[in-house]
Amino acid sequence: MSPHIISLGELLVEIMRISIDVPHGKVGANYRGPFPSGAPTIFIDSASRMSKPFGFTTGFIGVVGDDEFGTCIVEKLKLDNVDISQVRIEKGKTTGIAFNQYNSDGSRKFIFAAGAAGETTPNDIKEDYFKGIKNLHIMGSALSISKKSRDACYQAIKIAQKKNPKVVISFDPNLRPEMLDIKIILKICQPVLDSCKILLPSGEEAEMLTGIKGEIKACKKLLTLGPEIVVLKQGSKGCTIFTKEEVIYVPGFKVEEIDPTGAGDSFGGAFIVGYLAGWDLEKVAKFANAVGALKVKNFGPMPNTTYEEVNQLILENK
DSSP states (O other), X not given: OOOSEEEEEEOXXXXXXXXXXXXXXXXXXXXXXXXXXXXXXXXXXXXXXXXXXXXXXXXXXXXXXXXXXXXXXXXXXHHTTEEEEEEEEETTOOOEEEEEEEOTXXXXXXXXXXXXXXXXXXXXXXXXXXXXXXXXXXXXXXHHSOHHHHHHHHHHHHHHHHHOTTOEEEEEOOOOTTTSOHHHHHHHHHHHHHHOSEEOOBHHHHHHHHTOSSHHHHHHHHGGGSOSEEEEEOGGGEEEXXXXXXXXXXXXXXXXXXXXXXXXXXXXXXHHHHHHTTOOHHHHHHHHHHHHHHHHTSSSSSOOOXXXXXXXXHHHTO
16 A cells, blocks of 8 residues: 555553643552554544545554554554554564643643654655655654654655655644754754645744744744745644745634643644645635644544534534
């Protein structure tokens, strides 16, 4: 199989505090999990679920350990029709784990046990797998987790562009200062910024990438660094799209928030599907906003939201 939409990087399970402001060091406090996770994994799962009406195929390149955590991630991807033929099982390694703590100020604190999550290498990038590619999605977390994973991302970009000169490279910076120093992160992001067509930062990430205060100014500056489209993710407020010709603000949807984890990555998967479907940017953004909104109504990073449920939410809010 040669999928239309490909992502790569960390496959994790997430173990989540069930109450706010409970530190990881609190002895005896409860967690909930495991939940299939990993930023690029959430992206590809969302893209696959939203691709059903369009016939886009999806695939993932990554590594899990030989354990039940790895199995639960792979089974979720298979359930949602993501091709997992390029997911490798690393003997002697455990599957990556992220322990997640929520805080009342909206911040999160992670403890990572990377395990096999950073074991993706350039050798895992097979040219034949990219023959039908339309979109390659890169996550900053996959650049940060290990040098091997970073080099795999760079190799994937080269092969994708070789196989399809018109391929849409998309990039979610997903900056994780807890994984690497910010100066190093900015350096390793640059080759992807040079190649990507669609950039999907948060306001804080836009400011960090440019060194400019103010998310609007920062996003306009990002347009001068390579991307043709900058999609500012603004959570419950929706998103703002920047191109050289226009700025489009598209408001979000009001829903009851249960768990925001994975909303931005789910948004990204939906945005790419809408873009590849040929929709105008405002329609793409509204669709992606709806997917993100429905995600936060569910506990855990990867829900079972369907395309039909997304359309229903949009219709109810016309």
